[in-house]
Amino acid sequence: MVFVAEGTSSQQDVSQRNLERTMRTVIITGANSGIGFATASQLAGFPNWHVVLACRDASKASSAISAIKEKYQEARVSFAHLDLFSLASVRLFPKILAAKRLPCVGGLILNAGGPNIKSSPEFTEDGFEKAFQLNFLGHFLLTNLLIREMNADARVIFVSSDLHDPDATRMGKIMGPKFGPVEDLARATGNASKLKPLARYATAKLYTMMTAYELDRRLRQAGHSVTVNCWSPGVVPTTAAGRGMNPLMKRLITSNWFVNFMGSHLSTEEKAARDVSDLLVSPKYSGVSGKYFDGSQQIASSVESRDPIKAQTVWEQSQRLVGISPEEPSLARTRAISEPHTSASTAE
Numbered sequence: 420m421v422f423v424a425e426g427t428s429s430q431q432d433v434s435q436r437n438l439e440r441t442m443r444t445v446i447i448t449g450a451n452s453g454i455g456f457a458t459a460s461q462l463a464g465f466p467n468w469h470v471v472l473a474c475r476d477a478s479k480a481s482s483a484i485s486a487i488k489e490k491y492q493e494a495r496v497s498f499a500h501l502d503l504f505s506l507a508s509v510r511l512f513p514k515i516l517a518a519k520r521l522p523c524v525g526g527l528i529l530n531a532g533g534p535n536i537k538s539s540p541e542f543t544e545d546g547f548e549k550a551f552q553l554n555f556l557g558h559f560l561l562t563n564l565l566i567r568e569m570n571a572d573a574r575v576i577f578v579s580s581d582l583h584d585p586d587a588t589r590m591g592k593i594m595g596p597k598f599g600p601v602e603d604l605a606r607a608t609g610n611a612s613k614l615k616p617l618a619r620y621a622t623a624k625l626y627t628m629m630t631a632y633e634l635d636r637r638l639r640q641a642g643h644s645v646t647v648n649c650w651s652p653g654v655v656p657t658t659a660a661g662r663g664m665n666p667l668m669k670r671l672i673t674s675n676w677f678v679n680f681m682g683s684h685l686s687t688e689e690k691a692a693r694d695v696s697d698l699l700v701s702p703k704y705s706g707v708s709g710k711y712f713d714g715s716q717q718i719a720s721s722v723e724s725r726d727p728i729k730a731q732t733v734w735e736q737s738q739r740l741v742g743i744s745p746e747e748p749s750l751a752r753t754r755a756i757s758e759p760h761t762s763a764s765t766a767e
């Protein structure tokens with residue numbers, strides 16, 4: 420009996436040490452509600468992921484963590500403050516994260532977002548149009564700051580929308596993205612001053628995808644193995660998009676006509692969470708980078724989103740706007756492909 424008990428305990432110690440060595444942190448922005456919350460809940464069920472809810476509201480994040488812990492008592496979940504309407508907050512985020520001494524970063528899901536449906540543009544404390552900063556510029560800066568902290572096997576996922584592609588949706592044809600100077604989109608000046616709310620949103624998502632593909636190219640050129648992909652959930656009417664609507668409107672937004680008008684397919688928060696979690700954890704996506712997924716299907720994103728010249732322009736103009744120097748070696752500290760890192764195979 421004593422031997423069995425000792426053996427079991429030492430096996431438990433070894434598996435505990437293995438778990439500690441293979442633990443990764445995944446950061447999910449806007450994880451207190453909707454698809455972000457469903458994804459955080461899903462990933463919290465994996466013992467080797469520490470899930471960080473990067474949210475602007477501490478009490479909403481705390482409620483979300485309580486709900487996750489009710490489901491998975493052993494879940495490793497934390498809150499880190501991030502307000503994408505403030506570039507100062509974005510700049511502070513890596514320091515907040517470092518102070519928590521969490522396992523190395525193995526995943527970043529850039530999920531926070533949504534349109535600002537006010538007809539006139541509104542501006543953040545940085546002087547930038549809100550939907551553009553929330554859906555694109557804030558995440559662009561955050562990714563540039565965090566990429567150097569990531570483990571070699573990390574996966575970055577940018578959440579986009581079917582609306583980035585005017586050929587994929589009817590709404591995209593009416594209020595599709597409009598490519599132009601980043602500064603005009605950010606300040607709602609020039610041609611961007613006339614854009615309707617959904618066109619602003621679609622353009623922010625288009626720029627997100629362009630810079631995701633540009634980051635992928637830069638990582639490959641520099642010999643890094645961190646992967647970068649874009650993903651759209653389809654139409655998920657139960658999130659902020661559909662909350663508080665009357666039953667008639669709810670029926671309308673789940674109808675085939677509306678789904679075809681706004682996007683590719685109808686989904687749920689749980690299905691969307693499974694799809695995006697899969698991109699993070701499934702071995703079948705190991706090494707897959709620079710791709711676009713609509714739900715669980717890999718498809719081609721819009722022709723414009725894949726234009727490397729436009730993407731480079733957006734990248735360089737955005738760097739200037741958020742104050743990242745082009746000389747700044749933002750990828751210098753990510754571990755190169757050849758460099759060993761802790762994995763299940765190297766663990767004791």
Ligand SMILES: NC(=O)c1ccc[n+]([C@@H]2O[C@H](COP(=O)([O-])OP(=O)(O)OC[C@H]3O[C@@H](n4cnc5c(N)ncnc54)[C@H](OP(=O)(O)O)[C@@H]3O)[C@@H](O)[C@H]2O)c1
Binds near residue numbers: 450473474
């Ligand atoms: N639902 C759909 O049909 C659909 C379709 C295509 C794409 N998407 C994309 O999917 C993602 C998730 O959307 P959702 O539908 O799940 O919407 P949601 O339920 O409204 O969630 C949006 C999240 O973003 C957060 N957020 C908003 N402003 C923020 C800020 N300034 N700083 C930090 N976080 C902020 C919200 O936090 P607060 O609670 O504090 O506001 C919330 O946690 C978005 O990128 C959206 O564009 C959704």
